[in-house]
Amino acid sequence: MIEHALVDVTAAQSDIVLQQVTQGDVFEFIQDDTLLSSSLWANIALAGLSILLFVAMGRKVESTRARMIWVATLMVPLVSISSYASLVSGLTAGFVEMPAGHALEGATAMVGGEEVTGVFQPWGRYLTWTFSTPFILAALGMVAGTDRATLFTAIAMDIGMCVTGLAAALIESSHLLRWVFFGISCAFFLAVIYVLLVEWPEDAAAAGTADIFNTLKILTVVLWLGYPLIWAVGAEGLALVESAGLTSWGYSALDILAKYVFAFLLLRWVAANESVVSGSSSLGAPADD
């Protein structure tokens, strides 16, 4: 009996050892998949170019508020380059075992010459959205000339959305709870959409920034809606699209438009309209406290 038990324990231990995936394995897994690795490297390159361009575009901006918008906007590609570099390195990606009832339950992947139970999960994306999206909202809120409480609300809800989205992607124990967290994240997202579509357009109209704000608002709302859609159809959700490379390109394409194109339009406007920016908003005004 004891001998049998010992053999079982040893077998279980060797099983665990076989399942261990190192950062190097993840790095190689990504490099071996051209579609997947190109979706990450393309963003590293574009974020790098955006940083150089945005620094050049903002160097003549002088007023405090315009500089705050500029720094917030510059942070978007700065966070992005760090996010994609950590994904590519294998630091923030791994394999998640899907729970019972999920379409990819029991799915395996070949990693470092071994068969591993789990689905490739670049979870660092969700983590770093927590740091990039608040800056997008901060820049938009400042252009709209909103007050601190509304900006705080939008950013708080946005952080809630990203963190619960991360939980939804990483849960291995329960299929139901993956979707519960997806639902919670969507509820946070609705609050962000409400601020963007209802609160800030009014502020922007009063501040005289309605034109640029409405362009950026439409760009943001339409593109941001794409993220939960990809989550729902990709390997994390219904697994209608199973290819990690395809879903990764989906997110990367949205990122290119929602970050670099968005930020470029915003900065070009700020550089040309500094006087409008510095005159608007109660943000930062002593009366606001």
Ligand code: RET
């Ligand atoms: C998740 C899944 C859970 C439900 C919802 C999501 C929304 C994500 C969004 C992400 C936007 C990211 C951007 C990144 C730029 O740096 C987490 C996918 C609602 C809206 C704009």
